[in-house]
Amino acid sequence: MGLSEKYRPKQLSDLWQGLDHLAIRVVAGELQNNKLSGPTLFTAPYGGGKTTIARITAMRTTCLQPGNHPFEPCLSCKACRSILGVIASRPYFADPYGYSEIDCAKVSFDEVCRWVLSEAASPRMWSEDSAFNLNVVILDEFGRLTIPQQKKFLKLLEVSRCLCILCCADEDDLDPAIRQRCSIRPLGLPSAELCVKHVCDMAVAEGGTANQDAARWLSQRCGNNPREIIKVLGDALTLGAGNLDLTSAESALKLRSG
Ligand SMILES: Nc1ncnc2c1ncn2[C@@H]1O[C@H](COP(=O)(O)OP(=O)(O)OP(=O)(O)O)[C@@H](O)[C@H]1O
Numbered sequence: 568m569g570l571s572e573k574y575r576p577k578q579l580s581d582l583w584q585g586l587d588h589l590a591i592r593v594v595a596g597e598l599q600n601n602k603l604s605g606p607t608l609f610t611a612p613y614g615g616g617k618t619t620i621a622r623i624t625a626m627r628t629t630c631l632q633p634g635n636h637p638f639e640p641c642l643s644c645k646a647c648r649s650i651l652g653v654i655a656s657r658p659y660f661a662d663p664y665g666y667s668e669i670d671c672a673k674v675s676f677d678e679v680c681r682w683v684l685s686e687a688a689s690p691r692m693w694s695e696d697s698a699f700n701l702n703v704v705i706l707d708e709f710g711r712l713t714i715p716q717q718k719k720f721l722k723l724l725e726v727s728r729c730l731c732i733l734c735c736a737d738e739d740d741l742d743p744a745i746r747q748r749c750s751i752r753p754l755g756l757p758s759a760e761l762c763v764k765h766v767c768d769m770a771v772a773e774g775g776t777a778n779q780d781a782a783r784w785l786s787q788r789c790g791n792n793p794r795e796i797i798k799v800l801g802d803a804l805t806l807g808a809g810n811l812d813l814t815s816a817e818s819a820l821k822l823r824s825g
């Protein structure tokens with residue numbers, strides 16, 4: 568498993584933006600109050616954590632032991648473990664606990680519609696303890712649908728009985744009516760300070776050391792983009808025999824820029 572999958576956040580508190588971030592705070596609050604019911608749209612630049620936060624939200628929604636924490640998924644019940652098992656990005660995934668995801672960039676529009684209709688109707692293995700009794704569908708890369716397709720989808724969104732979670736990198740790709748219909752949760756990118764902290768923590772967790780200046784420089788050169796940072800950090804740790812310093816960071820960045 569690469570570092571990027573190994574360090575994919577499993578709970579809201581693992582996201583580099585932190586629990587203080589406005590979008591994360593509101594999602595945590597909705598999950599805590601069992602109020603998440605309308606369609607939700609996560610936006611962030613590529614590699615900023617859209618698919619990750621969508622899965623965490625869905626995991627809490629279908630979690631069979633929500634009593635373990637006010638808003639985080641338990642990570643140990645069958646439903647949580649099923650979602651944690653979705654590693655590679657595949658066009659479809661569905662489990663018996665009411666979770667499914669579909670990548671709108673990889674399938675036809677008809678398939679997307681059929682998927683949402685059938686998921687809304689499919690029975691789910693309930694638990695009396697489950698906080699939400701909703702099937703959840705993640706529509707990843709929703710902005711890859713054309714505007715006319717999104718307009719058609721809007722009708723489905725209105726009648727669908729499942730919780731639709733949309734992910735989109737660029738809000739400009741969205742039909743205005745879709746934006747209006749959804750609760751928008753812009754994740755953005757973590758601050759430079761938070762990136763530096765997480766880079767240092769990861770280097771140490773990997774058994775190495777980290778120089779703060781090197782971590783700062785690496786984060787800055789990667790535009791504070793977590794996925795970019797993690798890729799370069801992996802190379803830097805390999806090149807630096809476990810150590811992130813200015814030399815290993817520079818070599819890794821050189822590789823990156825080709
Ligand atoms: N906010 C974040 N906090 C911590 N790690 C992150 C974050 N965002 C991305 N990552 C890292 O990058 C990887 C990819 O994240 P993810 O797939 O959620 O991004 P995305 O926004 O959906 O990207 P894309 O636009 O390509 O679909 C994760 O496995 C994780 O390692």
Ligand SMILES: [Mg+2]
Nearest residue numbers: 617618707734
């Ligand atoms: Mg994604």
Ligand SMILES: [Zn+2]
Nearest residue numbers: 630641644647
């Ligand atoms: Zn659980």
